[in-house]
Amino acid sequence: MTEAIEHLENWCTDQHKLLSKNLDLMERRLLHTSEGRVGGGVVDTTDASIARTKESLAELESVLQIIRDDSAEQAADGPSE
Numbered sequence: 001m002t003e004a005i006e007h008l009e010n011w012c013t014d015q016h017k018l019l020s021k022n023l024d025l026m027e028r029r030l031l032h033t034s035e036g037r038v039g040g041g042v043v044d045t046t047d048a049s050i051a052r053t054k055e056s057l058a059e060l061e062s063v064l065q066i067i068r069d070d071s072a073e074q075a076a077d078g079p080s081e
Helices: 003-027 046-077
Strands: 034-036 042-044
């Protein structure tokens, strides 16, 4: 595995851990997100953030699976000459 791919895998793994923790906190309602609206007021956007975080986690899992599949395939092919 090239160094760049290893860095990508590590970054994806780190992001997955952070997003998983944030998701857990949002689902337990210990972390909230909100946005201000023109004309005043603040709207809770926690449910939308939960949905986006789940999508991001799925994308990270997909990238990590591709990296792992490619690594396993390269290992099965043996060392390149």
